[in-house]
Structure formats: C-alpha cells, structure tokens
Amino acid sequence: MSTTDSVPQAVVRRGFGLKDEIRDSIVSDYHSDLIRRIREQANTLQMGRLTFRLAEEFGFCYGVEFALNLAYETQKKFPDRRIFLTNEIIHNPRVNNRLQEMGIGFLEASSENPARFAHITADDIVLIPAFGAPVDEFRELKDKGCLVVDTTCGSVVAVWKRVEKYAREGFTAIIHGKYAHEETHATSSQALKYEGGKYLIVLNQAEAQCVCDYIVNGGNKDEFRKRFEKACSPNLDPDRDLERVGLANQTTMLSGESLEIAEMFRSAIERKYGSEAVAGQFRHFDTICTATQDRQDAVNKLVGEDINLMIVIGGYNSSNTTHLCEIAGQYVPTYHIDDAGCVISPSRIRHKKVGEVTEIFSDGWLPDGNVTVGLTAGASTPDRVVGEVVDRIVNLTFAE
Ligand code: SF4
The missing domain is CATH 3.40.50.11270 (Rossmann fold)
Incomplete structure (x- = not known):
C-alpha cells in the first residue's frame, strides 16, 4: 500500500513561548478559589445540612x-x-x-x-x-x-497512529465510538490515508455483536451495509474486509465496554479461523486516554461512598461527561447539568438524561434533612463552572 496523503507542513503543534503572558487570563476565565479550597479539604465541603463530596479526579484534562x-x-x-x-x-x-x-x-x-x-x-x-x-x-x-x-x-493522535498502522498493514480498523462525534470522524479518516484502507465504527456491544456474528456466520451483505452505512468506509465489503481486524476506540468511551468489545472480536476471529489465526488476523491496543480512565475510576469510587445523589457537570454534547453520568446513574439519582443556571431551586433542577436530546425539569431532586451531594465534571468543564454550581446550591438552600 502506498500513502496517498501527508500531514501539512504549515502546522504548529507547540506553543509560542507565551505561557507566562496568558496565565492570568486562563486563571481568571476558568479557575475557582472555592474548588481549590475544597480540593485542599480532602475534596469535601460541609455547609449546614449539605455535604459536598468531589470526585478525586474531575474537570480539565491535560x-x-x-x-x-x-x-x-x-x-x-x-x-x-x-x-x-x-x-x-x-x-x-x-x-x-x-x-x-x-x-x-x-x-x-x-x-x-x-x-x-x-x-x-x-x-x-x-x-x-x-x-x-x-x-x-x-x-x-x-x-x-x-x-x-x-x-x-496527544492521546487522540496516538489513536490516529494506531488506525493508520492498521490500514497500512491491511487490517480493517474497528473503532468503538460514535460515528457522528468529531474525534471519531477524524480518527476514521486516518484509515483512508492508504489505498484500500477500511474502517467500521461500532457504538456498543449490540453493534459489535452484529459484526461478530457476520464474521462467524456470514449474512446478508446489503443489510449489513445498510445498518452501518454511516459508520463504515465507503467501499467496505463485509465478506472481504472482516478477515483481519484491528481494534481502536474513541478516547472517551467506557473503558470496560471497549475491552469487552475487543474480546468479542478476538473470540469471533478465533471461532471462524482457529486459534492459530488470531495472532495474524487480530490486533488490539487499549486507546482509552488516562484522563478519561481516571475520571471514570473516581466516579466509581465516589458512588461507593455514602452519597445521596450525583451532579455531573459538563456540556451536553461531551462524550466523556455523558459516560460519567452513565456510571453514576447505575447507583444513585444522577443529574447532568451544563451550568449553575440549571439549578432552579432546592426543589427544581433542569438537566438532561442520558440518551435524551432535550433537557427536562425534575422536582424534589434535593432531599430534606442531611444530604451528601456527589460532584464530578467532564474533562472539558472548567473548575469555575463547578464552583458556581456549588455556590448556587448553597445560596439557594440557605435562602429558603
Ligand atoms: S479526554 Fe482529554 S486527555 Fe483524553 S483524549 Fe480527550 S482531550 Fe485528550
């Protein structure tokens, strides 16, 4: 295979030596003294009947x-x-x-x-x-x-290199991700840098199972192409292009699910071609970034403590924030908000449920009596926004 593209030369990937000049602007735009103080107090803030517990890792990633x-x-x-x-x-x-x-x-x-x-x-x-x-x-x-x-x-670039290598070596890149997400769109395009490069994006285990079933048993090619028409390279032929597969993922997916999907593909290749074929026909490298992993681990830890509910703060189109909600929502009532203004009052909150498109209002979100509120925020959420949320909950509660 020959490369059909190259990275442009007029590209800057380093700063301009002006870190000191911009530091004050970054601090005033995004940092929060309140959150700094809570971090210094073992991630805990006690205010009357309210206790706030911050996840050990949250907010801006590297x-x-x-x-x-x-x-x-x-x-x-x-x-x-x-x-x-x-x-x-x-x-x-x-x-x-x-x-x-x-x-x-x-x-x-x-x-x-x-x-x-x-x-x-x-x-x-x-x-x-x-x-x-x-x-x-x-x-x-x-x-x-x-x-x-x-x-x-850099963690995204690491995935690109992996997908590019798969394409160069004749493997179809199977990407666990959301085909409409900008990162996955960029990642999948790396496969097309090589003539004959292929990719297929699977959202979840159900879609992965569909592909694995096709690997093992074959199926209706037209139906397969229809199902994945927005999620695969234009010329993907499932009869021809699923013999050698390399797994990668959008960096912000649920890491456990990505690992399970990789295992599903390894097992499918083994069942179809035998265990000796796995080394030559299956590739996998975990490409969940450490920042995503740390935030998911911290939420898992926090929901194991004695908290009554979780507030998850971040953009509604933020993949990693949504996954934090999915994790927390399995254990405690969880509210995904994007700003302090979502907290209408101690009894009413505006938020978005996982999988829904629009915000909803919920009443009775903050129980009476002593309450422990767990807090986390996606990797794109400034501390300043988290601080404003804490501030607003406290002010509204004590103004009752
Ligand atoms: S979550 Fe942050 S560290 Fe991880 S890939 Fe995205 S930008 Fe990079």
Missing part, C-alpha cells in the same frame, strides 16, 4: 489544558490576524463562548458543507480542536496556505 493554552497563545501572538476554529475547541459552552468573546471565529461546524473553508485565506490562522480534524480538512487548509495551529490532544 488535553484540554494544552488546547486552551495553545488557543490563548495564538491569539496573544497574532492579535491582528483573523483566527478561526474548525469546530468547538472542546465540548463546553462556557469555553467556546469565551473564545468567541476573544474574537476567535467559529467556522460552519458541518464538515458536510464543502464551502465551509471558502472564505479562509493564506493570511488567516485556523485552530484545529482538541479532538482533531479529518485528513481531508487538514489537506484543504494546507492548500489554502494558512497557518494551522493544531491543538489535537
């Missing part, structure tokens, strides 16, 4: 901090140039609004619009978000001659 530092440095370095983002830099409304206030423009988000980069010129600067961008977008921006500042998280 990838988000890297992306924001790079965006702020870019704006500091080039105050007179037009700067655009190809998409939300991370999935948090507060952060994206702040970048817009700073004058950073957001390009049309749908990558299906062929004209989304039409007005970009060689004098412009384009920021790539923390979850990356598809190969063809990099190529188009390179052709424009603009400066590309790439904030893609």
